[in-house]
Amino acid sequence: MTARPTRRTTAVKSRTAAVGAIAVAGALLLSACGDQTKNDSAGTSAAPLAHLLPQAVRAKGTIKVGSDIAYAPVEFKDKTGKVAGIDPDLGAALGKQLGVKFQFENGTFDTLVTGLRAKRYDIAMSAMTDTKDRQNGIADGKKVGEGVDFVDYYSAGVSIYTQKGKDEGIKTWSDLCGKTIVMERGTVSHDLAKAQAKKCPAGKKLTIQPFDDDQQAQTRLRSGGADAGSADSPIAAYAVKTSGGGKDFQIVGPTVEAAPYGIAVAKHNDQLTKAIQQAMDAIIKNGTYDKVLAKWGAEQGAVTSAKLNGGS
DSSP, X not given: OOOOOOOOOSOOOOHHHHHHHHHHHHHHHHHHHHHHHHHHHTTGGGOTTGGGSOHHHHHHOEXXXXXXXXXXXXXXXOXXXXXXSHHHHHHHHHHHHHTSEEEEEEOOGGGHHHHHHTTSOSEEOSSOBOOHHHHHTXXXXXXXXXXXXXXXXXXXXEEXXXXXXXXXXXXXXXXXXTSEEEEETTSHHHHHHHHHHHHSOTTOOOXXXXXXXXXXXXXXXXXTSOSEEEEEHHHHHHXXXXXXXXXXXXXXXXXXXXXXXXXXXXXTOHXXXXXXXHXXXXXXXXXXXXXXXXXXXXXXXXXXSOOBSOOX
């Protein structure tokens, strides 16, 4: 904001009064300018990569992030109701590089890309696996939209977990035939379950129960309403570690389908995509990225650089 002196409403009666008024006004103007510079230095002008952002994003000072905030430890609400996790912490670090605030907005996972296309969000950051289908706007083998570009920032696989001490003989996906499995709707776990269901022999149907969020799936398994659950490896590992003080669940079998998580950006928004990529590379290089992953016990999925559209 440009500092402006207050308009005077009475005439100056003497040269001495005028000089005094000018001196005071000058001091106030300099003080205001000094404050403005200080405020600006704490925002965009102090951010080393702010110049990379589209001007419209810089002007509003925020990046709206579509996210399913029920997928601990990647993003969730803590006991105080505050949004917490790997993605919010990385978003805060990216915001310092770019001079904007990453504002996380809750939505169900399978509607995030639609919300991105509808411009409800600037980006989607929600433990979203970068796949060619999502890049090309394909779902269940059908073209459903233009697709998105991804800035890849983490590597995760998919795990199966069961109630502790009740693995039901499940070691691999093929062992799920004749069983019931729960997961979050629209995830890679959901895709793998549907693919496995087609392979199950007659009389051994795989029953799939998808939920709007992973917490609901965990609750169903915990209550005995399913034989197994599936989620991305860091989410399954966190559930096993924390649910019931570590007494509720156990991982069974190997992690499969290792693939990158990506920050989704609408197609043709190349300037924003490249700005986020360079900001991610910057926090990887300066060590902030590793500190965030260590905080949440997720170091095993760390990457050494942010790639564009690296999913297959």
